[in-house]
Amino acid sequence: MIEAYLPIFAMIVIAIVLGVLLLTLGRLLGPKRSNSEKMSTYESGIEPVGTAKARISVKYYLVAMFFIIFDIEVIFMYPWAVNLREFGVSGLVSMITFALLLLVGYFYILKKGGLEWN
Amino acid sequence: MPEINLSTAFFIGLGSLTIVASLGTILSRSPVTSALFLVLNFFALGGIYLLLEAQFIAVVQVIVYAGAIMVLFLFVIMLLNLEDEQRLTERYDVKKGFAILFAGLLLVEVLYVVGLKTPAIAPRLGTVAAEIGTAKYIGQQLLTEFLFPFEIISVLLLGAIVGAVVLAKKNFGPERATAKTTL
Amino acid sequence: MNALALLLVMELGDRFALMGVVLGVLLTAVAYTVYAERRIAAFIQNRTGPDRVGFDLIPQLKFLKGAIGLGQPLADVIKLLMKEDVVPENANKFVHALAPLISLFAALTTIAVVPYAKGVAIADVNIGILYILAITSLGVYGITLSGWASNSKYSLLGGLRSSAQMISYELSMGLAVVSVVVLTNALNMGEIVESQTSNPLNWNVCRNLLGFIIFTTAAFAETNRAPFDLPEAEQELVGGYHTEYSSMKFALFFLAEYANMIVACTVIVTLFLGGYQVPFWTDAPWFVQVGAFITKTLFMMFVFIWVRWTLPRFKYNQLMDLGWKFMLPLGLFNLLIVASTIVIFGNSLPLSILNLVLVALCVAGSFAAKPQSKMA
Numbered sequence: 254m255i256e257a258y259l260p261i262f263a264m265i266v267i268a269i270v271l272g273v274l275l276l277t278l279g280r281l282l283g284p285k286r287s288n289s290e291k292m293s294t295y296e297s298g299i300e301p302v303g304t305a306k307a308r309i310s311v312k313y314y315l316v317a318m319f320f321i322i323f324d325i326e327v328i329f330m331y332p333w334a335v336n337l338r339e340f341g342v343s344g345l346v347s348m349i350t351f352a353l354l355l356l357v358g359y360f361y362i363l364k365k366g367g368l369e370w371n
Numbered sequence: 372m373p374e375i376n377l378s379t380a381f382f383i384g385l386g387s388l389t390i391v392a393s394l395g396t397i398l399s400r401s402p403v404t405s406a407l408f409l410v411l412n413f414f415a416l417g418g419i420y421l422l423l424e425a426q427f428i429a430v431v432q433v434i435v436y437a438g439a440i441m442v443l444f445l446f447v448i449m450l451l452n453l454e455d456e457q458r459l460t461e462r463y464d465v466k467k468g469f470a471i472l473f474a475g476l477l478l479v480e481v482l483y484v485v486g487l488k489t490p491a492i493a494p495r496l497g498t499v500a501a502e503i504g505t506a507k508y509i510g511q512q513l514l515t516e517f518l519f520p521f522e523i524i525s526v527l528l529l530g531a532i533v534g535a536v537v538l539a540k541k542n543f544g545p546e547r548a549t550a551k552t553t554l
Numbered sequence: 555m556n557a558l559a560l561l562l563v564m565e566l567g568d569r570f571a572l573m574g575v576v577l578g579v580l581l582t583a584v585a586y587t588v589y590a591e592r593r594i595a596a597f598i599q600n601r602t603g604p605d606r607v608g609f610d611l612i613p614q615l616k617f618l619k620g621a622i623g624l625g626q627p628l629a630d631v632i633k634l635l636m637k638e639d640v641v642p643e644n645a646n647k648f649v650h651a652l653a654p655l656i657s658l659f660a661a662l663t664t665i666a667v668v669p670y671a672k673g674v675a676i677a678d679v680n681i682g683i684l685y686i687l688a689i690t691s692l693g694v695y696g697i698t699l700s701g702w703a704s705n706s707k708y709s710l711l712g713g714l715r716s717s718a719q720m721i722s723y724e725l726s727m728g729l730a731v732v733s734v735v736v737l738t739n740a741l742n743m744g745e746i747v748e749s750q751t752s753n754p755l756n757w758n759v760c761r762n763l764l765g766f767i768i769f770t771t772a773a774f775a776e777t778n779r780a781p782f783d784l785p786e787a788e789q790e791l792v793g794g795y796h797t798e799y800s801s802m803k804f805a806l807f808f809l810a811e812y813a814n815m816i817v818a819c820t821v822i823v824t825l826f827l828g829g830y831q832v833p834f835w836t837d838a839p840w841f842v843q844v845g846a847f848i849t850k851t852l853f854m855m856f857v858f859i860w861v862r863w864t865l866p867r868f869k870y871n872q873l874m875d876l877g878w879k880f881m882l883p884l885g886l887f888n889l890l891i892v893a894s895t896i897v898i899f900g901n902s903l904p905l906s907i908l909n910l911v912l913v914a915l916c917v918a919g920s921f922a923a924k925p926q927s928k929m930a
Contacts, residue, residue, distance in 0.1 A: 256377070256566065257677060257678060257679050257680075258421055258677065258679060259566060259569075259677075260566070260569045260570065260573060260666060260676045260677040261663070261666050261667070261676075261677045261679070261685070262381075262418075263570065263573065264573060264662070264663050264666045264676060264677070265659070265663050267573070267577065267662075268658065268659045268662040268663050269655065269659060271577075271658070271662070272654070272655040272658045272659060272806060273655065275802055275805070275806060276651060276654075276655070276802055276803065276806070278635060278802065279634070279635055279637075279639060279801050279802020279803070279805070280639055280802070282635050282636055283635070283636060283637050283638045283639050283801050283802070284636075284638045285638060285639075286638065287638075287640075289643075293642065293643060294642045294643070294644070294704075294705055294706045294798065309446075309449050309450050309710075309714060311450065311539045312718075313446050313449075313450070313714055313718050314443070314446050314447060314450050314539065315535060315536075315539050316718045316721065316722060316874075317439075317442050317443040317446045317718070317721060318443060318531075318535040319532070319535065319878075320439055320442070320443075320721040320722065320724070320725065321435070321439045321440055321443060321531075322528045322531050322532055322535075323725050323882070324434070324435060324438075324439045324724070324725065324728070325435060325439075325524075325528060326525070326528065327725060327728035327729060327732060328431055328434060328435060328728075329513070329521070329524070330728075330729075330732040330889070331427075331506050331510075331684060331732060331735060331741065332427065332506045332507070332509040332510030332513055333510050333513065333514065334510075334732050334735040334736045334739075334893075335506055335507045335510055335735060335739060335740070335741060336507060336510040336511055336514060337736055337739075337893060337896060337897065338739055338896065339511075340514050341897050342897055343514075344514055344897070345893055345894065345897045347514055347518060347521070347522070348893070349890070350522055350525075351521065351522055351524075351525045352525075352886065353525075354525040354526060354528075354529050355525050355528055355529060355532075356886070357529065358528065358529040358532035358533070359532075359882075359883075361532060361533065361536065362532060362536060363879070365536050365540065367535075367536050367539070368874065368875070368878045368879060369871075370870060370871035370874045370875065401646070403646070403649060403699070403702060404648075404649070407649070407652070407695075407699075410692075410695065414692075417688075426679070426680055426681050427681060427684070430681050430684040430685060430687075430688050431684075433688040433689075433691070433692070434684070434687055434688045434691050437688075437691070437692060438688060438690075438691025438692055438694070439691065439721070441695075442694055442695075442698065442717065442721060445695075445698055445699075445702075446698075446714075449702060449710075449714070505680060506680075506681060506684075506741055
């Protein structure tokens with residue numbers, strides 16, 4: 254079984270090696286003439302103002318949170334999907350029950366405005 | 372037996388990678404680097420699941436833990452704008468005590484399980500593990516024997532949704548206009 | 555036992571050879587996709603595009619000079635290699651270099667499970683389509699980290715926006731994949747293609763048109779292509795997450811972006827357009843199948859480029875609304891229809907008809923709706 258995954262493993266190694274190789278090549282071939290003006294952060298031509306690591310909106314955190322929850326829902330659908338033909342209506346009903354509760358959660362999010370981006 | 376050698380070699384490699392990544396997670400000073408080591412750890416763990424013929428679990432490990440939960444972690448680190456560990460260290464002595472206590476308990480537990488040398492489980496794993504690991508088998512079990520836990524999971528997820536919304540609620544109410552400059 | 559082991563080793567050797575070929579083709583294809591994109595964009599905008607660089611150093615290829623500009627990709631690569639690698643001050647140097655590596659890694663390894671002809675794939679694994687989703691979900695890190703490590707406001711905001719967009723559309727993408735799994739009853743990429751047969755009416759694009767539309771739209775968003783290329787909206791965010799990238803690091807992002815696009819096209823072809831199946835020719839020889847696969851992929855790539863230079867960019871709230879308030883419910887709805895039809899009728903013929911009606915309704919609805927009301 255592990256043999257089937259060997260090419261994938263090799264592919265992963267090759268992708269990493271290729272990336273590192275290209276980076277090293279670029280570093281070796283490119284010139285290095287640094288000065289403080291060049292190294293400063295780009296901010297449309299003016300001197301950088303304040304820190305770049307500003308605190309970000311809680312929206313992004315919420316999106317990631319909702320993503321995890323619905324991602325888990327979708328994950329549960331794969332084992333269900335390959336068995337649907339055998340289980341027929343009962344399988345369909347099980348998944349609808351499962352998804353319905355999450356749909357309630359989805360509408361709760363919508364109603365509370367958790368997905369508003371204005 | 373070339374197969375056994377191959378899996379042993381892979382197990383040693385992936386196991387070492389997991390340990391190195393775990394050490395990196397707890398030892399690195401920058402929270403972002405810590406999180407990255409944890410991603411690597413999850414990835415290597417996925418590989419170990421694969422060695423145990425648990426294909427579906429392996430891929431779910433990567434999708435859910437490495438691909439979803441760690442993204443949230445990264446967002447939270449950016450949200451709190453953590454620079455380095457220094458700010459967190461001071462008043463965590465009690466928590467540190469608990470952490471050492473639980474880590475010790477876990478270690479005892481692991482040693483106990485290793486000491487058991489359960490012969491009943493090992494041969495069973497070898498023969499049918501390949502079938503058990505597939506998505507098809509997991510689905511069959513979910514829709515028959517574990518149907519109730521499966522349905523209850525949606526309640527759990529619903530709870531998580533409500534929790535997230537309640538925790539972040541005041542930020543998208545009307546008072547959001549007064550919030551300080553956030554990106 | 556020994557003979558079996560030997561057989562396995564030989565087969566493995568073939569797979570490794572195939573890997574070399576595929577990677578070579580993919581990297582060359584990336585270079586020429588950039589060229590093709592510039593030429594097609596120029597055509598759409600009534601310009602000429604790159605038409606100067608030829609292969610003058612090689613006498614046999616001198617005739618290529620003309621007005622084609624086929625040497626342009628090579629010149630671009632050399633230029634990028636010779637540029638200085640600028641890392642802005644206060645940037646996290648390690649993460650700054652790691653981010654493009656992760657992007658490239660995610661883009662290149664995805665293609666490992668795509669079948670190019672019957673039984674011809676780098677890796678033939680049971681959970682093929684899940685592997686693709688897993689690697690795709692790791693691609694987010696390249697973008698988030700590049701934004702964070704650059705220590706620049708544009709980069710941070712661009713990276714965040716982009717990663718929030720990617721995870722949002724991953725859900726609709728996953729739901730569309732589930733509907734394909736229900737139809738084909740397989741997670742293995744080869745089996746998914748086999749179940750679509752050589753009759754185009756059995757291809758998932760006909761059986762599950764809505765799923766195809768959802769998946770393709772999500773693929774546009776996942777690859778950060780227009781109309782979803784908000785993270786690099788020049789007018790407000792400069793270069794987005796790669797504002798502070800130059801030289802080879804920038805080239806790696808560029809490479810990853812186009813490799814992602816090509817791989818996304820091959821996945822769309824495999825899941826929805828019958829993969830390597832040749833229309834009305836069951837068991838075609840392998841080179842015909844590879845030809846069919848490449849033709850379909852090129853067609854999808856053309857669609858990607860065509861869309862980019864035709865549609866205007868979304869606003870960020872529109873983009874998130876589309877993902878969460880439209881695509882996600884639509885994906886669930888589509889899955890419900892597909893699953894019900896399979897359970898009730900046992901075959902997918904009613905689906906094809908239903909899907910056609912639905913899409914017709916959607917198109918009619920979008921023409922009827924006033925665009926202004928959505929902009930508010």
